[in-house]
Amino acid sequence: GAVVSQHPSRVICKSGTSVKIECRSLDFQATTMFWYRQFPKQSLMLMATSNEGSKATYEQGVEKDKFLINHASLTLSTLTVTSAHPEDSSFYICSAGEGLMRDREGQPQHFGDGTRLSIL
């Protein structure tokens, strides 16, 4: 089945550091990838939709300059948390869909295993 690899699985760093998280689709091409944030014991909150070769679409309330998204190829999207602070500590999860989401309605998203980010 479709596999999405997310790296790193855990990051602990000092306040002010920028952190990059990678999301790769290993055996399929993902035109669209999604980035979520999950707080403890809460649901997933969609942060942005990452589109290959174009600018990401951010959800309302998500700071574009804080959470930089790059989707340079059909198999890789990155999320960079810039100048991270303790309030950015969270569990970040990416997902990808097979083919163009618009053309393959109903296809499930495939999720990475998440990255737990801890800012000291």
Add this chain to the structure above:
Amino acid sequence: AQSVAQPEDQVNVAEGNPLTVKCTYSVSGNPYLFWYVQYPNRGLQFLLKYITGDNLVKGSYGFEAEFNKSQTSFHLKKPSALVSDSALYFCAVRVPSGGYNKLIFGAGTRLAVHP
């Protein structure tokens, strides 16, 4: 507004007994519904989906879900629970957004299966 509700924070069931995890939705048009499971410190795993057709959908690990249009529900079920089924379960609905499809998730229900 389009939304998904999971009314139970936690469901407790004894191993071997049937389980139900509830989900109701509110969307315009025909709903595309999904169930995902999350184990600790992991991403989400796809269980099953309803797009069209039979109201009873069968998925992975013996799970099934019943789509009920009149009640706008999509409850997850399993005839005989296993301890290994203990996890966090999310119901989701697909909604079009800006030319793409995104998922809206319910709050999640923690399933605890006791030996």
